[in-house]
Amino acid sequence: MHARRLIAMGAILALFAVLYMVLGAKGNWNFILPFRATKLAALLLVAVAVSTATVLFQTITQNRILTPSIMGFDALYVLILTVAVFVLGGQGLIRLPPLAVYGVNTVMLVLASLLLFGTLLAGARQDLMRMVLTGIIFGALFRSLTAFLQRMIDPNEYAVVQVSSYARFTQINTDLLLISTILTLLTLGFVWRMRHRLDVLALGPDMATGLGERPRRGQIEALILIAVLVSVSTALVGPIAFLGLLVVSLARLITPTAQHAVLLTSAALISCIVLVGGQMVSERVLFLAAPLSVVIDFIGGFVFLALLLKGTRR
């Protein structure tokens, strides 16, 4: 039953991808197609990274409302990068090999999120509202610290890191595409190997332990994978607040299942359809000035509110 829906989604995605490549491609295709292909690859990468990180996070915290971005993971990445600019200076940062900067940032995000969220997650299911509040407070704290540091940095210096406070799908940081692709594929490999364990972890710590899993260890492994995926997507396009929530909620509606093999695939396909389709329509058809991320966050924000109200009333 789910297989047919997944195939249909795959077909829609393929169609959107082709349209994105060829629509309005006047002039030299030898130039246009590789240029567009690079952007398409980056969109797909970001889409899959965001949806996968969200599924992982919702499974280990056993809730369907919170996502890494709502908990402030992306904001934390931007803060870490800003601290790096502050300490080394934009020019100093540029002189370092970009891979090293990216690597160090990713490692820092993994460590910081283990430190900040590692202990919090244990009580997530019992106290959803506390988690929501903590996430909002963390996010606000990270963002205001970032803003504070930015004010003390010369704007020209800051421009080199190319991160803003919202996602810009039109200005993808393609220098990092190769390393991002490798990192994402590696991470997805680990997630895929974990898929059956995730099914068990979703039953809650007691049931999972009874079935021979170690929930604490699973949470930590998942947190590391989440941090890597978040740093990939944030480095490429910037923070995206509600995309993950939107696409994973849609996936749960379209393919209701307890199997992570299906949920991960379905969420990834929907995420790609939303990003590629949305970008195709806004760039090629409507020539929109408003960035796609604003539209996605607007709709995703409504989903968040609706889930929150439904969840607390229950």
Add this chain to the structure above:
Amino acid sequence: MIRISDLSYHHGRTQVLDQVSLTIPKGGITALVGANGAGKSTLLSLIARLTPLQTGSIHVGDLDVSRCPSDMLARNLSILPQNTEVAPRLTVRELVSFGRYPYHKGQPTSEDHTKIDAALQDFDLTPLADRVLDTLSGGQKQRAYVAMTYAQDTDYILLDEPLNNLDIAASRSLMQTLRHLSQEKGRTIVVVMHDLNYACAYADHLVALSNGKIRAEGHPSQVVTNGFLSSVFSTDAHVHHVDQVPVILV
């Protein structure tokens, strides 16, 4: 045999278990009884390592619970925690299939499928196999959870208040299934229960806990007396006997 020695446990300042030493004999049904808050669930969680040990030691057969690998423990001992409630949208068959996870780790073999079908059959769940748990009654759900534990096919089975939500037919049928498992297959079954009449009718061994200490232990016909009811449960109900089985009229 489950050997528990010098087991103490506290939640913050509350002493939940106080120097408990206990041997649960191999084979047979052991009923664990005691007032609300006596520490029964805590004791089961410690045996199954759902809660880490603070002081004391627990051995399940040859396994030292504090040391043995998680998956090995799960192939020797299964537990149904109290008030189990799972979040995801599972069908009854999917839930019961999880019982086989410690063996197949995600890729069920034909033997696993046979055992899953048998568990569904034995708990009258075959007609409900493809229903989602959310759509079942409390008792039907409870049966599905017990069936999952049963499918785990372990020598030691711990059940925390499995009779909750079950009507009289389902309760008797569950206890008869447990008796069959213990007598025919030599399983060691520990059941937390509130209804002493079920304990007296089906258990081979009874352990009474109150305020974190063992108050009485032995065959139900010897343990359950008027004095026992007043000291462990602080009630003046009377014990009668039918065919030498103690019966409490309420």
